[in-house]
Amino acid sequence: RPRILSGMQPTSDSLHLGNYLGALTSWVDLQDSYDAYYMVVDLHALTVAPDPQVLRDRTRRTAAQYLAAGVDPERSVLFVQSHVPEHAELAWVLSCHTGFGEASRMTQFKDKSARQGADGTTVGLFTYPVLMAADILLYDAALVPVGEDQRQHLEMTRDLAQRVNSRFGRTFVVPEAHITRATAKIYDLQDPTAKMSKSSSTPAGLIELLDDPKVIGKRIRSAVTDTEREIRFDQESKPGISNLLTIHSALSGTPVDALVASYEGRGYGDLKKELAEVVLDVVVPFQERVRRYLDDPGALDEVLAVGASKAREVAAATRDRVYDRIGLLPAR
Numbered sequence: 517r518p519r520i521l522s523g524m525q526p527t528s529d530s531l532h533l534g535n536y537l538g539a540l541t542s543w544v545d546l547q548d549s550y551d552a553y554y555m556v557v558d559l560h561a562l563t564v565a566p567d568p569q570v571l572r573d574r575t576r577r578t579a580a581q582y583l584a585a586g587v588d589p590e591r592s593v594l595f596v597q598s599h600v601p602e603h604a605e606l607a608w609v610l611s612c613h614t615g616f617g618e619a620s621r622m623t624q625f626k627d628k629s630a631r632q633g634a635d636g637t638t639v640g641l642f643t644y645p646v647l648m649a650a651d652i653l654l655y656d657a658a659l660v661p662v663g664e665d666q667r668q669h670l671e672m673t674r675d676l677a678q679r680v681n682s683r684f685g686r687t688f689v690v691p692e693a694h695i696t697r698a699t700a701k702i703y704d705l706q707d708p709t710a711k712m713s714k715s716s717s718t719p720a721g722l723i724e725l726l727d728d729p730k731v732i733g734k735r736i737r738s739a740v741t742d743t744e745r746e747i748r749f750d751q752e753s754k755p756g757i758s759n760l761l762t763i764h765s766a767l768s769g770t771p772v773d774a775l776v777a778s779y780e781g782r783g784y785g786d787l788k789k790e791l792a793e794v795v796l797d798v799v800v801p802f803q804e805r806v807r808r809y810l811d812d813p814g815a816l817d818e819v820l821a822v823g824a825s826k827a828r829e830v831a832a833a834t835r836d837r838v839y840d841r842i843g844l845l846p847a848r
C-alpha cells in the first residue's frame with residue numbers, strides 16, 4: 517500500500533472546522549487504502565513559544581482529537597513528532613540544501629514574520645518548512661493530505677526531494693499534496709474572504725470543535741453574509757453564504773446543488789439554523805469521545821508510544837540511507 521503522512525500543530529486547545537474539513541476527515545477516509553502516518557507536530561509548535569505545560573497538554577489534546585475523529589491506531593500509525601529524533605536530524609541535512617532565497621519566499625513565513633516583526637521572528641520560523649519537508653521525506657510518503665494553505669510547503673518539499681535525488685541518486689520519494697477541492701479552504705465566519713485560522717482577528721470567526729455548543733450555534737447565527745436574500749453558491753460575490761453551504765455539504769453529505777435547491781424560497785436564517793444543527797450533530801458526540809480519551813491519559817500515552825516505535829523504524833532506515841548517500845561516516 518502506498519504511504520501517506522500528515523500532521524497538525526498543537527497550538528490550540530481545540531482544532532477548528534478548517535483543520536477538520538480541510539484535513540482530518542480525509543485522513544480518516546484515506547487510512548483504509550494507504551499505509552498512513554499521522555503525527556502531532558510539537559516541534560513545529562515551538563515556533564510560537566508556548567508555555568511548557570500548555571504545550572504538553574495540547575499535544576495530548578490534539579492526539580485525542582485525531583482519535584475522536586476516527587483515526588484508528590490499529591490501521592494508522594499515530595505519533596508525536598518529537599518522539600522520533602530523526603525528524604530534527606533530517607531537517608538539518610535538508611537545510612543545507614535549501615536556498616536562503618527559496619525559504620524567504622514562503623508566504624506563511626512572510627505573513628507570520630511580518631506580524632511578529634524582525635525581533636520577534638526566530639530562525640525556527642524561517643526553517644519551519646524544512647522541518648516539514650523532513651517529516652514527509654523520512655517516511656517516503658507518496659501523498660500528503662492537507663488544506664490549500666500548505667500547497668507551497670509541499671512544492672518546496674518536492675523541490676528538495678528532486679534536488680537531493682539528482683545530486684546523490686534516487687534517495688527520496690517525491691510526494692504529492694492531496695487537497696480535497698471542496699473543502700481545501702474553509703473561510704472565517706466574520707471575514708469570509710480570509711481562511712479560518714487560529715490566529716484570526718476575532719474569535720467569532722472560528723468554529724472550534726471543542727467549544728461550548730451554545731457558542732458554536734451563536735457564531736453560526738452571527739456569520740457575515742450579504743445584503744441579498746437568495747441562497748446560491750457564488751464564491752466571488754457571496755463568499756459568506758458559499759462558505760456556509762460548503763460546511764453544510766461537507767458535514768451532511770448533501771451535494772451543494774441539492775442543498776441550494778432545498779433552500780429555494782427560504783432565507784439565510786433557515787440556512788444558519790439548519791447548519792448549526794448539522795454542526796452540532798457532529799461536534800457533540802465528538803466532544804464526548806475526546807473527553808473519554810483525555811480521561812485516560814495513560815492509555816493515550818500508550819497509543820502514542822506504540823506509534824512512535826513503529827514510526828522510528830521507518831524514519832531510522834531513511835536517515836541511515838540519507839547519511840550514507842551524502843557521505844557521513846557510519847558510526848560503529
Ligand code: TYM
Pocket residue numbers: 521522523524525526533534535536537538539557560647648651652660661662663664665666669699700701702703711712713
Ligand atoms: P496546521 O496545524 O496549521 O493545520 C493543520 C491542517 O489543517 C489545514 N487547515 C485548513 N484547511 C482548510 N481550511 C482552513 N481554513 C484550514 N486551516 C488549516 C492545514 O492545511 C493542515 O492540513 N505545517 C502544517 C503542519 C505540518 C505538516 C507536516 C503537514 C508539519 N509537518 C507534514 C503535513 C505533513 C501546519 O501548520 O498545519
